[in-house]
Amino acid sequence: MTLSATAAYSAAASSPMASVDALIEGLAGVGYIASRRIATALYMAVHLQKPILVEGSAGVGKTELALSTAALLGLPLIRMQCYEGLDESKALYEWKYGKQLLYTQILKDRMGAQLAEAGGTMDEAMDRLHGIGDLFFSEQFLEPRPLMKALREDDGCVLLIDEIDKSDEAFEAFLLEVLSAYQVSIPELGVLKAKTPPIVFLTSNNVRDLGDALKRRCLHLHIPLPDAALERKIVASRVPGIEAKLTHELVSFVQSLRTLDLRKSPSISETVDWARALILLNAESLDGEVVRDSLNVLLKFEQDIASVEPQIVELIRRPLA
Amino acid sequence: MEDFLRALRAADVKVSPVEAIDAHLTVAAVGFSDRELFKDALCATLAKTADEVTRFDETFETFFARETFQMEGPPPGEDGEPEGLPPEVQNSELAQMLLNGDVSALAQAMEAAAERAQVSSIRLSTQRSRLTRRMLEEMGLSEIEQIIAAAKKLEDARSQALVARLESGKKALTEEAQRFVDRQHELYASESGKNLREELLARKALNAEGGIDPVDLVMMQALVKKMAKRLADRYSRRRSKAQLGHLDVRRTLRKSMAYGGMPFEIVWKTKKVEKPNIVAICDVSKSVAAAAQFLLTFLYSLNEVVDRMEAFAFSGRMISVNDVMDEHKVETAIVEVLKKIGFQQTDYGKSLEDFCDLHLDQIDRHTTVIFLGDARSNYADPRVDLFATIQKRCRAMIWLNPEPESYWGQGDSVMQRYLPFCHVAKPCNTLGQLERIIEDVLRTYIPN
Numbered sequence: 001m002t003l004s005a006t007a008a009y010s011a012a013a014s015s016p017m018a019s020v021d022a023l024i025e026g027l028a029g030v031g032y033i034a035s036r037r038i039a040t041a042l043y044m045a046v047h048l049q050k051p052i053l054v055e056g057s058a059g060v061g062k063t064e065l066a067l068s069t070a071a072l073l074g075l076p077l078i079r080m081q082c083y084e085g086l087d088e089s090k091a092l093y094e095w096k097y098g099k100q101l102l103y104t105q106i107l108k109d110r111m112g113a114q115l116a117e118a119g120g121t122m123d124e125a126m127d128r129l130h131g132i133g134d135l136f137f138s139e140q141f142l143e144p145r146p147l148m149k150a151l152r153e154d155d156g157c158v159l160l161i162d163e164i165d166k167s168d169e170a171f172e173a174f175l176l177e178v179l180s181a182y183q184v185s186i187p188e189l190g191v192l193k194a195k196t197p198p199i200v201f202l203t204s205n206n207v208r209d210l211g212d213a214l215k216r217r218c219l220h221l222h223i224p225l226p227d228a229a230l231e232r233k234i235v236a237s238r239v240p241g242i243e244a245k246l247t248h249e250l251v252s253f254v255q256s257l258r259t260l261d262l263r264k265s266p267s268i269s270e271t272v273d274w275a276r277a278l279i280l281l282n283a284e285s286l287d288g289e290v291v292r293d294s295l296n297v298l299l300k301f302e303q304d305i306a307s308v309e310p311q312i313v314e315l316i317r318r319p320l321a
Numbered sequence: 322m323e324d325f326l327r328a329l330r331a332a333d334v335k336v337s338p339v340e341a342i343d344a345h346l347t348v349a350a351v352g353f354s355d356r357e358l359f360k361d362a363l364c365a366t367l368a369k370t371a372d373e374v375t376r377f378d379e380t381f382e383t384f385f386a387r388e389t390f391q392m393e394g395p396p397p398g399e400d401g402e403p404e405g406l407p408p409e410v411q412n413s414e415l416a417q418m419l420l421n422g423d424v425s426a427l428a429q430a431m432e433a434a435a436e437r438a439q440v441s442s443i444r445l446s447t448q449r450s451r452l453t454r455r456m457l458e459e460m461g462l463s464e465i466e467q468i469i470a471a472a473k474k475l476e477d478a479r480s481q482a483l484v485a486r487l488e489s490g491k492k493a494l495t496e497e498a499q500r501f502v503d504r505q506h507e508l509y510a511s512e513s514g515k516n517l518r519e520e521l522l523a524r525k526a527l528n529a530e531g532g533i534d535p536v537d538l539v540m541m542q543a544l545v546k547k548m549a550k551r552l553a554d555r556y557s558r559r560r561s562k563a564q565l566g567h568l569d570v571r572r573t574l575r576k577s578m579a580y581g582g583m584p585f586e587i588v589w590k591t592k593k594v595e596k597p598n599i600v601a602i603c604d605v606s607k608s609v610a611a612a613a614q615f616l617l618t619f620l621y622s623l624n625e626v627v628d629r630m631e632a633f634a635f636s637g638r639m640i641s642v643n644d645v646m647d648e649h650k651v652e653t654a655i656v657e658v659l660k661k662i663g664f665q666q667t668d669y670g671k672s673l674e675d676f677c678d679l680h681l682d683q684i685d686r687h688t689t690v691i692f693l694g695d696a697r698s699n700y701a702d703p704r705v706d707l708f709a710t711i712q713k714r715c716r717a718m719i720w721l722n723p724e725p726e727s728y729w730g731q732g733d734s735v736m737q738r739y740l741p742f743c744h745v746a747k748p749c750n751t752l753g754q755l756e757r758i759i760e761d762v763l764r765t766y767i768p769n
Contacts, residue, residue: 040361
């Protein structure tokens with residue numbers, strides 16, 4: 001199975017999975033600039049068929065990696081956002097109660113008629129009853145939720161389990177079966193196993209520590225804030241038409257912001273947003289005024305803005321990183 | 322590969338058997354040839370936290386840097402060929418290698434000798450010299466020494482030259498062996514030495530003379546943090562617990578409205594578990610100076626993990642230290658607190674007055690009050706009445722005293738007078754004790 005699934009993914013998109021370098025190139029093609037480490041982890045995940053646990057601070061591109069992988073491989077993306085109190089009926093499946101209710105009513109009518117026909121003895125009625133198919137807990141009444149949908153995609157898919165650290169520990173334990181065997185057990189129906197295991201991404205912001213059992217089943221990828229060169233590439237790819245000079249200036253400004261003691265350092269998504277904002281403001285290069293006007297795109301706390309504002313001019317003048 | 326996994330485990334990267342299998346699969350998938358790919362791929366399979374990634378990187382570099390055999394062969398002898406050498410030299414492989422300057426053969430011989438001497442089982446830094454010696458002996462150093470001794474007796478120039486060459490070779494070899502053992506120590510033992518120190522530290526009395534060694538302080542802070550986190554993990558889990566078996570009729574009926582009154586979704590009664598509500602009061606005066614840092618570290622960690630905690634510190638007067646702890650990192654927070662009010666004359670009475678005047682409303686019947694201090698009040702009025710007031714309002718009063726029980730009530734200690742109003746009063750001067758007590762406290766006094 002391992003081989004066939006890998007082959008399926010490789011064949012799916014003229015084999016961006018053939019090597020790590022091909023993968024980097026492929027991801028760049030769909031607008032995701034990946035470092036070697038990221039690409040290697042993804043490569044391993046596909047070849048070893050293991051989920052990837054992606055950690056890193058908010059806005060470094062954890063979710064984006066899953067989206068880009070789906071785009072690259074041409075697979076559907078199934079996304080499940082985790083939150084406190086999420087349980088299996090919301091993640092896996094639920095019964096369609098309304099439909100079941102209708103069914104019981106129809107059944108009741110039919111049964112009355114049938115049993116009346118049978119007339120005679122109780123035994124006969126029971127035999128008739130056995131003859132009526134019991135559909136109550138069957139696929140027709142099953143309402144699949146993200147996890148089950150992912151397992152039922154016969155040609156594979158990308159399953160994104162977002163912010164797993166927000167969920168409860170019980171839910172984490174429940175995920176283990178899905179993650180290690182790509183199957184779930186439904187008491188009424190039996191075991192449901194994926195034909196082609198999905199490529200699974202779990203993301204975490206480190207709100208709480210995840211259990212060892214979960215970690216053991218996953219590959220681990222920590223995405224750090226990028227260095228200046230990588231960040232310039234990302235900005236250039238995300239904000240088409242931006243001048244190289246401006247990219248240079250704004251990236252080194254953001255990089256130097258990160259060295260300050262802020263409550264929330266700007267991450268990549270904020271850099272990109274800022275670049276877009278600067279384009280919108282028709283800025284060709286950074287100057288004190290433009291930066292001051294658009295600082296709220298970059299910094300999300302009043303205190304941070306207040307502490308950075310007096311230093312803006314000095315930060316701009318810093319030698320380019 | 323096995324050795325590498327062992328080195329990783331020694332560096333505190335947890336590698337389970339499953340992951341070991343994964344590692345082998347990884348190697349099968351990517352091969353050895355591309356070093357960077359090999360490293361990144363292994364890293365993704367084995368290291369599971371950002372911390373572990375760092376340690377993985379270090380271990381990887383050290384482990385796979387073993388080819389760096391820095392020794393240079395000795396200069397060739399003046400008359401070149403070893404024709405007229407004594408027969409012992411011909412018989413000794415090591416001597417041949419040394420004289421020929423055959424570095425790669427030496428490196429191989431050293432690896433083999435290291436295996437025979439079981440250098441990789443090294444645990445403590447004190448084992449280093451012994452293991453170096455054993456490894457050298459396994460390589461045949463004693464033969465060299467015999468040759469040197471024999472050659473010294475012959476007093477012709479050629480023998481002297483031989484002696485000089487062998488001596489320098491021996492010296493270089495010894496240095497190389499030391500480096501080798503050091504590297505092995507770094508790989509396999511550095512962490513176990515740390516574990517040993519952590520263990521000792523957990524048992525060390527915190528109010529010992531001179532307090533905590535600054536070197537240990539960082540480690541201790543990490544330990545306390547770990548401990549507080551462990552406790553919080555355990556107790557934050559039980560916030561809402563379904564009381565299975567008790568049907569919530571009202572909510573079940575309401576839910577079943579959508580299904581024509583059929584109770585499809587059954588709702589069970591749940592009981593909301595309250596989050597721990599703690600007021601911690603910490604003595605940071607002179608008499609507990611040694612323990613104060615540790616007590617504060619603990620307060621700090623608790624503050625990070627418990628949702629609702631009010632922290633106060635006092636020596637002469639009492640202040641709230643919540644803000645300080647919220648705003649600063651642990652090191653600076655402690656310095657801040659100590660700077661503000663630390664190391665003055667203790668006055669329990671005055672501090673209790675301060676507390677009752679300003680903060681008494683923090684305490685209700687859900688609050689657990691934790692007092693950290695030695696109850697040495699410098700013969701001032703201990704204001705037991707105020708203490709009793711607090712006790713009456715709170716759910717539980719817990720006193721942790723860094724002094725052993727036999728000291729309580731001696732000299733200016735007023736512990737005996739406070740004692741009747743404490744639900745729990747325990748001596749607490751090691752990390753181990755502290756953890757046990759806090760666990761008891763959380764289990765007994767936090768509603769669940």
